[in-house]
Amino acid sequence: MSTTTAPPPGASQEDLARLEAHWGERASLRSWFGTVDHKRIGRRYLVTASLFFVLAGISALAMRTQLARPESSLLSPEEYNQLFTMHGTAMIFLFATPMLFGFGNFLVPLMIGSRDMAFPKLNALGYWVFLFAGLFMWASLPFGAAPNGGWFAYVPLTDDRNTPGLHMDVYTLGLLFLGIATTAGSINFIVTALKLRAPGMSLNRVPLFVWAIVATAFMVIFALPALNLDNAMLFLDRRFGTHFFDPEAAGNVLLWQHLFWIFGHPDVYIIVMPALGIVSAVLPAFTRRGVVGYVLIVLAIVSIAIISFGVWVHHMFATGLPHLSYSFFSAASTIITIPSGIQIFAWLATMLLGRLVVRVPLLFLIGFIVTFVLGGFTGAMFALTAFDQQVTDSYFVVAHFHYVLIGGAVFPILAGIYYWLPKMTGRMYHEGLGKWAFWLFFTGMQVAFFPMHLSGLFGMPRRVYTYRDEPGWDVWNLVSTIGAYILAVGLLLVLIGVVHAIRRGRPAPPDPWGGDTLEWSTDSPPRPYNFPVLPQVHSLHPTWDQPSRSSMAEDATADRILADGRRTLFTSELDGRRERVVEMPEASVQPLLLALAMLVFFTAMLFAWYPFAAAAAVAVAVTIAVWLWPPRRPEEELGVVR
Amino acid sequence: MSNRSLAAATSTEALTTELPAGRSTGWWGMVMFVTTEATLFACLLGSYFYLRFQHGGEWPPGGIEQPKLLRPLVMTAVLLPSSLPMIWAERGIRRGDRRRLRYGLATTLLLGSAFLALQATEYAELFHEFTLTTNAYGSLFFVITGFHGLHVLIGLTMLSWLLAAALRGGSFGAHRHDRVRNAAIYWHFVDAVWAAILFTIYLSPRL
Numbered sequence: 001m002s003t004t005t006a007p008p009p010g011a012s013q014e015d016l017a018r019l020e021a022h023w024g025e026r027a028s029l030r031s032w033f034g035t036v037d038h039k040r041i042g043r044r045y046l047v048t049a050s051l052f053f054v055l056a057g058i059s060a061l062a063m064r065t066q067l068a069r070p071e072s073s074l075l076s077p078e079e080y081n082q083l084f085t086m087h088g089t090a091m092i093f094l095f096a097t098p099m100l101f102g103f104g105n106f107l108v109p110l111m112i113g114s115r116d117m118a119f120p121k122l123n124a125l126g127y128w129v130f131l132f133a134g135l136f137m138w139a140s141l142p143f144g145a146a147p148n149g150g151w152f153a154y155v156p157l158t159d160d161r162n163t164p165g166l167h168m169d170v171y172t173l174g175l176l177f178l179g180i181a182t183t184a185g186s187i188n189f190i191v192t193a194l195k196l197r198a199p200g201m202s203l204n205r206v207p208l209f210v211w212a213i214v215a216t217a218f219m220v221i222f223a224l225p226a227l228n229l230d231n232a233m234l235f236l237d238r239r240f241g242t243h244f245f246d247p248e249a250a251g252n253v254l255l256w257q258h259l260f261w262i263f264g265h266p267d268v269y270i271i272v273m274p275a276l277g278i279v280s281a282v283l284p285a286f287t288r289r290g291v292v293g294y295v296l297i298v299l300a301i302v303s304i305a306i307i308s309f310g311v312w313v314h315h316m317f318a319t320g321l322p323h324l325s326y327s328f329f330s331a332a333s334t335i336i337t338i339p340s341g342i343q344i345f346a347w348l349a350t351m352l353l354g355r356l357v358v359r360v361p362l363l364f365l366i367g368f369i370v371t372f373v374l375g376g377f378t379g380a381m382f383a384l385t386a387f388d389q390q391v392t393d394s395y396f397v398v399a400h401f402h403y404v405l406i407g408g409a410v411f412p413i414l415a416g417i418y419y420w421l422p423k424m425t426g427r428m429y430h431e432g433l434g435k436w437a438f439w440l441f442f443t444g445m446q447v448a449f450f451p452m453h454l455s456g457l458f459g460m461p462r463r464v465y466t467y468r469d470e471p472g473w474d475v476w477n478l479v480s481t482i483g484a485y486i487l488a489v490g491l492l493l494v495l496i497g498v499v500h501a502i503r504r505g506r507p508a509p510p511d512p513w514g515g516d517t518l519e520w521s522t523d524s525p526p527r528p529y530n531f532p533v534l535p536q537v538h539s540l541h542p543t544w545d546q547p548s549r550s551s552m553a554e555d556a557t558a559d560r561i562l563a564d565g566r567r568t569l570f571t572s573e574l575d576g577r578r579e580r581v582v583e584m585p586e587a588s589v590q591p592l593l594l595a596l597a598m599l600v601f602f603t604a605m606l607f608a609w610y611p612f613a614a615a616a617a618v619a620v621a622v623t624i625a626v627w628l629w630p631p632r633r634p635e636e637e638l639g640v641v642r
Numbered sequence: 643m644s645n646r647s648l649a650a651a652t653s654t655e656a657l658t659t660e661l662p663a664g665r666s667t668g669w670w671g672m673v674m675f676v677t678t679e680a681t682l683f684a685c686l687l688g689s690y691f692y693l694r695f696q697h698g699g700e701w702p703p704g705g706i707e708q709p710k711l712l713r714p715l716v717m718t719a720v721l722l723p724s725s726l727p728m729i730w731a732e733r734g735i736r737r738g739d740r741r742r743l744r745y746g747l748a749t750t751l752l753l754g755s756a757f758l759a760l761q762a763t764e765y766a767e768l769f770h771e772f773t774l775t776t777n778a779y780g781s782l783f784f785v786i787t788g789f790h791g792l793h794v795l796i797g798l799t800m801l802s803w804l805l806a807a808a809l810r811g812g813s814f815g816a817h818r819h820d821r822v823r824n825a826a827i828y829w830h831f832v833d834a835v836w837a838a839i840l841f842t843i844y845l846s847p848r849l
Contacts, residue, residue, distance in 0.1 A: 118667040187674040191667045221674060225682035229689070233785075242774055242781035244689070249777035250703045252696045255689055262685070572664055579664040625803050630813040630821060638815025641738035 010533035010556030011563070018563040023115070023529040025587060034587040036120035037528055041127050042106025043424060046417075048127075049099035052134050056090035059083040061488055064448075068481040070469040080465035081148040082167070086141060088151030089171065092271070093178055094134045096409050100274040101126075101185050103416055104213045106424060107281075108189060110519035110526060111207045113198025113535040113542075115568040116584050118191040121591050121627070126185040128595030133178035136602060140170040147171035150463060152264065153234070155245040155256045160238040169238060169606055172231040177602045179228050186217035186224075194573045198518070199560070200537035200548075201576040207517045207540075208291060211298050212277025215305040219266045219273070222309065227263035230256060239608070254319060261312035269308045271405065273301065275412035276343060279365055282412075282419045283347060285513035286362040287354025290541055293346040300339035307336045317388040326385045333383040337376065344373065360434035361419040367442045368411035375403030378453070393463075396456025402449045414441070414494060421498065422512045426525045427505030429497050437493035444487025451476035451483075516541035521552060534560040534569055537576070594623045672824040676831045679793075683835050686789065687842045690782050701847055702779040706772050709783075714844045717760045718836065721794075724753035725833050728801075732826045738816035740808060747805045750829065754798045761791050783843060790832070790839055797832045800825045 011019070025031040025040075035041065063083055066075045075083065105123065109116055117123045140146040145166040149158035158168045193214045197206065234256070236242040243249035245256055280291050291297065313321065313329035347369065356362065378400040382388045391397060414437075421429050455476040460467065467473055511520040520543045522530055533556040535548055542548035551560075562568065562581060570579040601616035694701050702708070731746020765784075772780045804825055807813040814822055 119671060122671075183675075183678055187671055187678075190674055191670040194670055195665075195667050221678045222681050225678055226685045229682055229685045233689075236774075236781070236785065240774065242785065243778040244693070244781055246778065250693065250697045251778040251781075252693055254696070255692055258692065259685060259689070570664065570667070582667075621799060628803075628821065630807050630818070632810075632812035633815075633818065635812070635815065637817065638812070639738045639817040640740055640815040642741055 010553045011561050015561050015563040016532055019529045019532065019561075020527070022563070022566045023527075025528060030589065031587055033592050034124075034589040036116070036124050036585060036587050036591075038105050038109050038117045038120065038123060039424075039526060039528075039530075041123050042102050042104070044127055045098055045102030045105055045130065046424075048131050048134065049095050049102055052090050052094040052138070053099070055138060056087045056095060057488065057491065059087040059090075061484060063087065064481040064484040066465065067467075067477050069478065070467055070474050072466055075465060077465045078144070078148070081463075082141060082144070082146040084463055085147045085150055085153075085171075086138070089137070089147060089175075090134075091405070092151060092267070093175060094130075094137070096271040096405065097182060098130050098134075099413055100213075100216070100271070100278075100409070101182075101189075103278065103413075103420070104189055104274060105185075107420070107519060108192055108210055108213055109196065110423075110522060110530055111210055111281075111517045112193065112196060112201060113518045113531060113537060114192070114196035115530050115534070115566075116196075117188050118196055119188050121585050121588055122184050123188055124588075125591035125594055126181040126188070128592050129181035129184070129598060130178060132595055132599040133174055133181065133602075136177060136599065137170060137174035140166065145170060147174075152260055153256075154260075155234065155237075155253045158234065159245060166606065169235065172235040172238075173602050173606050175231050176228055176235075177598065179224055180598065182220055183224055186220040189213050189217040190221075195570050196568065197571050197576045198535045198537050199569065199571055199576060199578045200535075201542075201571070203574055203576075204295075205537055205540045205542075205576070208280035208294065208297055208301075209274075209277040209517075211301050212273050212280070215301045216270050216273045216277075219270050219305050219308065223263045223266035223270065226259045227267075230259040230263070233259075254316075254321075257316050257319065258312070261315040262309070264315060265312045266305075266308040268404070269304055272408040273304065275409040276301075278412040278416040278419075279347060279368060280343075281517065282361050282365060282415050283350055284541070285419070285515045286357045286359060286365070287350050288357065288514070289350065289354040290516065291346060292349040292353060293342070294540060296342055297346050300342045303339045304336060307332060307339070311336060314383060314388070317382075317385045318392040330383050330385055334380070337380055337383075340376065344369065344376075359418075360429070360431060360438060361415040363435065363438045364411050364415035364418065367438065367445075368407055368415065371403055371407030371411060371442075371445060373407075375400060375405075375407050379404060391456055393461055394456035395452040395460045395462055398462050399449050399452035399456060402452070406445055406449070414438075417494070417498065419513070420519075421501055422508030423519055423522075423524050423526070425502050425505070426508050426523075427501045428508050428512065429501040429505060433493060433497045433500065437490050437497055439490075440486055440493060441490030444483050444485070444490050447483030448480050448487050449483070451479045455480075511543065516544045518542050521549065532561065534562070536560065588627075590623060590627045594620060594627070597623055666820050668820045668824050669827075672827045676827060679831065680835070683790075683838065686786055687838060690786065690842055693778050693782065697778070702783075704772075704777045704779065706776070706779060708847055709844045711844060713760060713764050714840060717757050717764075718840055720753050720760065721757045721836050722833055724750045724757070725830050727753070728826050728829050732819070732822055735814050735819045735822055736816060740811075740814065743808050743814060743822065744805065747801055747808060751798060751801050751805065754794055754801070754829075758791060758794055758798070761787065786839060786843060790835060793832045793835070797825075797829050800828060 025035055025037060062075060063080065066072050066080065105117070137147070147153070147170055148167045149163055149171070153168060153171055156162055193206070193210055233242070233244040237245055243251045245251050245253050247253060280297060284290055310332040311329055313325055314333045317326060378396070382400065418429055418434055421427070455473055458472045458476075460473050467477075508524040510522065510524050512524075513520070518535060519526070521535065531552065533552045535542060536551035536555075538547040538551075539545045559581075560569070566584045566586060567581050568584055570582055571577055572579055597616050597619040601613050601620065604610070604612035604616055697703060727746040727749035731743045731750070734742025734746060774781055774784045804822060807821070
């Protein structure tokens, strides 16, 4: 037993040995491909999403280099179109959401005191599908066939007449493929949070991060179908000659925009909400108190999730819709700032009332507040239709959403990486290196994106591959490019910091920060079964309160150790009362096979090899049928009368 | 009785292995899946109305006739009641009655297949008049009904799979019938969606 392992007084050595036998995974190729451990899957999500982040980031650097001076010819217009489309698409779909789902996968079962997700095999499927969909989309870039119509792919630009070739088929099919992973992951989060919470964890004791993930998952359930339908229709229009978006045959191009933004605006919150959850999770450890206004924040999370479905038209203020609808959506867009404001003030109050411990995660939180609030300011400006129409499709918009998304998602994600690195790897990071990374990243971010407000106000449109030597544009573009490189150096230091921690970091204790949630009651990294004794939760801050802590130690009971199999507990949805003990599934390669069959299906659809696609669809059905086939049981156990 | 054996006899496990308590994760998972699918159909039918009202003028456009009612009403009369044998089968297996499960599943399978056969004859007839590529109405008509038809086909596959497992024996009983219940939820959903499609595609142009 290593020195980092806390002595578990609750469970006996035999119990621990049996738990290890049921949950442990021996290192083998089969276990690598078949694992259903939420911690391994969560880490894979994080690593894979980071890889796509690096690819999308290199695309951005290439574009910034091209724009550093006027009339540059480093990139051709065709290359530039593919790079900005892949940059946006990958950052939104292949980095932000999967990265946060990675945190969710690793943390939700730990935070709620469970031994795995509700559907471990579905979880593994989600990861494989995400990986394959990401590779499917990126693989098109070296062939010059990557999506090139912008991340929101407006028709008629993207129809088969204006964008022939595979470009937009890669986009529609890739996102449909990825949608399977996102939907499966969301359903898994919801059900896990409803049924697998430790006994005693009633809804008012659920950590804010879990609330945020569940609200996000609900938004996915209701928002993603709109995007899926949109992409399916575009694919049918392009490939099979339907006329959904064709005004000459009773179709309508604005249908694309409506469906896209019915998904797209909730998606902003799908990205930002779990990141705000990270903020609420990290803050208590560095202010030495609980977050102020727990109930208010929960209400804010829920109301944002609902109102976000009523603001989509503010992306379409320049399309000539009736003015009455502008007023409605303008009002809704203004209202949604209220719950967002509540959260910001709750965090500020927490910092004011607490005792600050200035470590790297806290620095990133402060960077988050500054940057996100600046993005919020310009967001409130867009809610005014007249202003929106002035700056739409200019660099002002580019500046705004980078402030919102880097501020609202990347800063919290980086805070989360430093905060949970000890838990995930069992190693501490280097504080000095982390501080350098923060300051470079923060400075680079401001230097890169603040001037874009100005170049936008000076009239520079977004998505141009180059520009003339106009007065006022060249200086700010050069400054932006310099900022982008500083930002990249900051991110490189983050990467070096992580690698350094894994290879050379000193071993992390189970609870290096004095955190309040249950993951800090496990080893660093946690054992495969997470908790030797499942906790009995007595408060919102179980690791800070004595009864909850001792429920895992001297007050352990056999019905919370459950060492006779791969077992965990179901509890009731609202009150977290015990319901029953359940057997969890073992490792299996079925998820990988299913994802591979789907990959074959989507690839065959892309190249119009329809017989292959049909065969792959049959393979999908057969794999699912085998996966879910009921095991044979004796009749007494089943309860058969006749 | 020692303290330890008392604890064992009154543990969660001992008290709950007899009959499942509370909703299962499978139930919640299926309900969430059906919710997101229902949203998809809502978007699809919303697109129908959006295109129709944005188009203005004649609907269906391009000289396509109003959809005929007789066959879709027969299809409705076949599909909607197909939920009843499913409910009967599910209630049966909840009491451990495997015979009811088998007969109920077989009846639902027959009704669902009859629905698909009727839909195929409808398509064969309509293809003379318009297709997927005629105009946006044709695209909407065939994509909406075809997508629903695909759902019926998936539902039928699930039911056949259940029936195969039920015929093998050793699969379902009073204590183990989560899969039956989940497939039933899906089937009822496919039925309910048809009612919305009947209204949208076949009835609403006549209003």
